[in-house]
Amino acid sequence: MGKLTGLSEANLAFDLPPGIAPRPSRPPPPRRKDQTSDTEPEAGPEGHRKRLRDKLLRAGPEALADYELLEMLLFLALPRVDTKPLAKRLMARFGSFGRTVSAPEPELRGVEGAGDAVIAALRLARATALKLMAEEVREAPVLNNWERLIDYLSAALARESVEQFRILFLDSRNRLLADEAQARGTVNHTPVYPREVVKRALELGATALILVHNHPSGDPTPSRADREMTAEVKAAAATLGIVVHDHLIIGNGRHLSFRREGLL
Structure with a gap:
């Protein structure tokens, strides 16, 4: 059978019944602005968010x-806002992810677009990270888990703008019973009452303590008041058989251990 060439609707019209014209070809309908093909990336904020989620799930954080x-x-x-400009403003203001989620509320509110919802999300991220780190510290005796302990305390205290005095209460196996903030002070002083420290230790059944406070200046060098307070707490605890293992001062990226420095 011979090969047919040059066929078109016009020269095939003789095959149609009389009085019926061939149907004209129609162009495809125009694509809507919000419509994408299977091979084209989604456009706009939603497409950008999807690409970031895919990147996170595929390659990790x-x-x-x-x-x-x-x-x-x-x-x-x-959820309905392009958050990239705000993220870049926050990074420009605070310098890193960690400093942003730890930034004081008044400073956060000074960044355009950072309202209650944003501040709550940042606080949630920080609280979640600290919870995870605290659980890791609880999994083993604190004295055998020193690096994780320092990481946790640094995350909790290094960026505080005022001094905070905390106590780690330990059981007879040096496992963490509680980590409690006892007092908050000014930029360079926190009042500490040895009697209250010992009273709380008895309530928890603690047999040992680690004292912790931060220096907002970033310099962990102990002051004379720091040394005197440590000696007072140690003496008050010793009368009831409670041991003070250490006093840690947390600075910005640095820390000091009284025991390692021979001060305890």
């Missing part, structure tokens, strides 16, 4: 820049 992690966190607070 290490594949994301700090501002991208912050941007994704802000999705929770601002």
